[in-house]
Amino acid sequence: xxxxxxxxxxxxxxxxxxxxxxxxxxxxxxxxxxxxxxxxxxxxxxxxxxxxxxxxxxxxx
Amino acid sequence: xxxxxxxxxxxxxxxxxxxxxxxxxxxxxxxxxxxxxxxxxxxxxxxxxxxxxxxxxxxxxxxxxxxxxxxxxxxxxxxxxxxxxxxxxxxxxxxxxxxxxxxxxxxxxxxxxxxxxxxxxxxxxxxxxxxxxxxxxx
Numbered sequence: 726x727x728x729x730x731x732x733x734x735x736x737x738x739x740x741x742x743x744x745x746x747x748x749x750x751x752x753x754x755x756x757x758x759x760x761x762x763x764x765x766x767x768x769x770x771x772x773x774x775x776x777x778x779x780x781x782x783x784x785x786x
Numbered sequence: 787x788x789x790x791x792x793x794x795x796x797x798x799x800x801x802x803x804x805x806x807x808x809x810x811x812x813x814x815x816x817x818x819x820x821x822x823x824x825x826x827x828x829x830x831x832x833x834x835x836x837x838x839x840x841x842x843x844x845x846x847x848x849x850x851x852x853x854x855x856x857x858x859x860x861x862x863x864x865x866x867x868x869x870x871x872x873x874x875x876x877x878x879x880x881x882x883x884x885x886x887x888x889x890x891x892x893x894x895x896x897x898x899x900x901x902x903x904x905x906x907x908x909x910x911x912x913x914x915x916x917x918x919x920x921x922x923x924x
Contacts, residue, residue: 726884729843729893736844736896740903743837747907750826750833751914754924 734774741770795922803919810915812873814908817915830911838875838904846897847888848880865898871905871912 731739749763797803810817815831818824849865852858869876879885888898917923 727843728845729840729897731844731893731896733892733896736893736900739840740837740896740900743833744903744907746829746833747910750829751910 734778737774738771741767741774745770798920803916806915806919807912810912811871811908814873814875814904814911817912818918821915821918823918830907834872834904834908834911835875837900837907838872841897841900841904842879842884842886844893844897844900845886845889846894846899846901848876848885848901849898865902868902868905871909872901873908876905 745763745767748766749759753759753762806817806820808817809820813831814834815827815829818827818830821827848869849862851866852862886894886897888894914923
């Protein structure tokens with residue numbers, strides 16, 4: 726089994742991507758809404774990722 | 787003022803939805819494929835399987851049910867259920883001996899979370915397949 730060494734950002738990015746796809750697929754009732762919701766969720770994940778990253782940066786002083 | 791309770795439509799016979807639900811657990815996205823929702827089935831299969839494989843390649847650990855204090859029981863049993871929900875991916879990993887011992891490290895920790903989340907996402911896919919099978923959803 727090959728080993729994968731990801732940075733925090735890469736791991737969180739992949740996590741956001743896979744989770745957004747599934748949430749988009751199972752949540753809405755037509756393809757257009759599914760696509761919109763998947764993209765929306767992914768953007769929310771990224772905003773939270775960068776937001777929390779900066780928060781920790783400033784928190785450490 | 788409406789006093790009558792809204793009546794839910796009755797469930798179709800078990801034989802109509804159980805195969806889709808069971809296949810959905812065993813093979814991520816399989817229930818959707820069985821119900822002829824090919825595109826969605828393939829997307830679910832790709833996402834859940836990729837997440838699980840990434841977790842394995844990051845050397846994530848599988849949870850084993852443990853008893854002890856409340857938090858230990860909750861985390862380990864919950865984690866085990868999450869791992870088990872990945873179906874054949876979990877079973878093959880255990881049967882072929884690819885499950886890793888729990889080691890310290892950020893990447894391993896991410897891997898463990900990826901493995902559990904793959905199972906939790908598969909539970910969402912199972913619920914979706916069930917709703918399609920009982921005709922509550924297209």
